Amino acid sequence: MNNATTERVRATLKKRYLKEKIFRGFGITAIAASLGFLVLLLGSILIKGLPAFQATYLNVDIELTEDVLDISADASTEELRGANFSGAINQALRDRFPEVTKRKQRRQLSGLVSSGAEYALADYLAENRDQFGNTVNLWLLADDEVDALIKRNKDLTQPIKRGKNKNNESALITRLSEDQLGWLQSFKDAGDTNVRFSSTFFTNGDSREPEQAGIRAALIGSAYTLLITFVLSFPIAVAAAIYLEEFAPQNRWTDLVEVNINNLAAVPSIVFGLLGLAIFINYLAMPRSAPVVGGIVLSLMTLPTIIISSRAALKAVPPSIREAARGLGASPVQVVTHHVLPLAMPGILTGTIIGLAQALGETAPLLMIGMVAFIVDIPQSVTDPSTVLPVQVFLWADAPERAFTERTSGAILVLLAFLVVMNLTAVLLRKKFERRW
Amino acid sequence: MSDAAKEAFDALKETVGRVTVDDPKMQAQNVDVFYGDKQAIYDVTLDVAKNEVVAMIGPSGCGKSTFLRCLNRMNDTIPSCKVTGDITLEGESLYSKDMDPVLLRARVGMVFQKPNPFAKSIYDNVAYGPKIHGLANNRAELDDIVESSLQRAGLFDEVKDRLTAPGTSLSGGQQQRLCIARTIAVSPEVILMDEPCSALDPIATARIEELIDELRENYAIAIVTHSMQQAARVSQRTAYFHLGKLVEVGETKRIFTNPSHELTENYITGRFG
Incomplete structure (x- = not known):
């Protein structure tokens, strides 16, 4: 008898192990494929986005004299603000290229430098009043077209890709004129061009000029929006989950509520946006484009996610713990707050972070409530007009200037970094709570 | 079950032996328990005496655990569970409106089948009950309670x-033993034990049995057990349950040496169960 069993088992062993091998193979293939896609995606974004954190600067000698700036030496700080800084920059460029005399050419010459350079110059003079009357040597932010060519180290002597050079592989794709390329070449020859890390991307709001456009307004907007989302959705969702799981009687009404919560999780997010527009903005007259409305709308969207995961976490707490506490005479609320909730906290936090990560990446409902606006100023409170990171990505991806391509990828990198920081916080918090003895 | 036993069970109208005691701590009278439509306990009347261990034995599914859990209303949370009849603690009815389940459970503690310490330190496990009931005025008193409870639990x-x-x-x-210490830290009047040793090895079991015997000096104890030897060792009175009916109650010694009812005899001689 025994021998027969042995023989039979032995005969099937090979097949069983083969099946296991195949199964493992599938698993490894799946992981490899997903990792491959991830690397591809991240790699492409990194390559495209990293240049966004750098900017090209041109070295210029600028006269900061009374004549050029059109203010007196003892001007007040306010008067200094009104000085003719753009004139000073233009003068400096004209001094460098005295052969440029025609009006059109002069305009083109000024176009090499970013229109934001005058503000940098104003800041410089405000900090260095003793330089008034001197000629100073400064690095000025270059225009985005210049930036694109210098950053990629292009050969500026190549013809421009247009008309008869259409099929020339090495021709330059640029909106600069041949004159401008010539001047730029002279800057380059003199060693007066420089590409370095620029904080502009992190300190500025949006701008029509790509080289001055920054992520800060969107970053702060996202932070405010998420704060509102968290403050609203976390307590409401946890309270709802606790009530449904620990206190609510099992009847048709709670079943109905449960079905509706599950359905709510599957409602397209744009519907929540429309709801926000109709109720919060039109009916309750809350401010448009504001993080407070965005936060409310996103909490509606996040609630079911947190409720469902919180209920799962509460369900996973062993009933013996509840019995033990009840057997000692703990009231139902004490059972929950002293024993069940601490044990369920890691799971609840995981659900919350998943919900918030979803909210962070959400675009559609925010378009509906006007957070798609062009925001230059950094929002100072939750009622200020602002935009959020994914909407900024959407806006820049749509912008015609080519330099916005790298800004778009840069913004995605910032968004991903935000996400990583959030998830890391969640992991740390979970570690702290997860003293499941 | 043999045909003869079945007949004996069907013929059973009244519990054999004396169900009452002279000085009762808790009294259950004509208790019926239903889970939805299914009746789990049929007309059980039983007293728990002071300073005495009463053991409840019987085959699986006989309702002994259900009955035990009625004694401190642990069945409350099961929505389909309905208890009729009367259970009193020192003359106060457990299921009347005036009885608060939180207070009741502070007076009637429970030790469960599987050890279920809280996810807290040993100290906090024992201190939890006194803390929520406000039994200690300061940290030093709490320390005392914790120490003496742990000491009494050995x-x-x-x-x-x-x-x-x-x-x-x-x-x-x-x-x-920590769970027992946790229970006695609240100074209950009655301790219910639901198969407290079924998850333990013989040495740990012996230790707990000793402990139960010591606790008898101060508490009324009702214990459900699967082990007849255990019932014989720790209890003064034994109640035999069968399919929801309380078949026989009596002094432990008599039940195990000279049972009156045929079903009890069958069970303790190992013919079924």
């Missing part, structure tokens, strides 16, 4: 150096 010497260690880090037997 655990203090083993854990006195690591009171801050998690309760779950103890061995199974130690965990169960």
Whole structure:
């Protein structure tokens, strides 16, 4: 008898192990494929986005004299603000290229430098009043077209890709004129061009000029929006989950509520946006484009996610713990707050972070409530007009200037970094709570 | 069950033996328990005396655990569970409107089948009950309660150096003694034990049985057990349950040596169950 069993088992062993091998193979293939896609995606974004954190600067000698700036030496700080800084920059460029005399050419010459350079110059003079009357040597932010060519180290002597050079592989794709390329070449020859890390991307709001456009307004907007989302959705969702799981009687009404919560999780997010527009903005007259409305709308969207995961976490707490506490005479609320909730906290936090990560990446409902606006100023409170990171990505991806391509990828990198920081916080918090003895 | 036994069971109208005692702590009278449409307990009348261990034995599914849990209303949370008849603690009805389940459970403590310490330190496990009921006025009093409870549970010497260690880090037997310490820290009047040794090895079991015998001096104890030897060792009175009916009650010695009812005899001689 025994021998027969042995023989039979032995005969099937090979097949069983083969099946296991195949199964493992599938698993490894799946992981490899997903990792491959991830690397591809991240790699492409990194390559495209990293240049966004750098900017090209041109070295210029600028006269900061009374004549050029059109203010007196003892001007007040306010008067200094009104000085003719753009004139000073233009003068400096004209001094460098005295052969440029025609009006059109002069305009083109000024176009090499970013229109934001005058503000940098104003800041410089405000900090260095003793330089008034001197000629100073400064690095000025270059225009985005210049930036694109210098950053990629292009050969500026190549013809421009247009008309008869259409099929020339090495021709330059640029909106600069041949004159401008010539001047730029002279800057380059003199060693007066420089590409370095620029904080502009992190300190500025949006701008029509790509080289001055920054992520800060969107970053702060996202932070405010998420704060509102968290403050609203976390307590409401946890309270709802606790009530449904620990206190609510099992009847048709709670079943109905449960079905509706599950359905709510599957409602397209744009519907929540429309709801926000109709109720919060039109009916309750809350401010448009504001993080407070965005936060409310996103909490509606996040609630079911947190409720469902919180209920799962509460369900996973062993009933013996509840019995033990009840057997000692703990009231139902004490059972929950002293024993069940601490044990369920890691799971609840995981659900919350998943919900918030979803909210962070959400675009559609925010378009509906006007957070798609062009925001230059950094929002100072939750009622200020602002935009959020994914909407900024959407806006820049749509912008015609080519330099916005790298800004778009840069913004995605910032968004991903935000996400990583959030998830890391969640992991740390979970570690702290997860003293499941 | 043999045909003869079945007949005997069907013929059973009244519990054999004396169900009441002279000085009762708790009295159950004509208790019926229903889970939805299914009746789990049929007309059980039983007293729990002061300073006495009453053991409830019987085959699986006979309703002994259900009956035990009625004694401190642990069945409340099961929505389909309905209890009729009357159960009193010192003359106060358990299921009347005036009885608060929280207060009741502070007076009637419970030890469960599987050791279930809280996910807290050993100290906090024992201190939890006194804390929520406000039994200690300050930290020193709380320390005293914790120490004396652990001592009475025979655990203090083993854990006195690591009171801050998690309760779950103890061995199974130690965990169960911790749960007993946790229960007596509230100074209940009655302790209910639902198969407290079924998850333990013989040595840990012996230790708990000793403990139960010591606790008898101060508490009324009702214990459900699967082990007849255990019932014989720790209890003064034994109640035999069968399919929801209380078949026979009597002094433990008599039940195990000279049972009156045929079903009891069948069970303790190992013919079924």
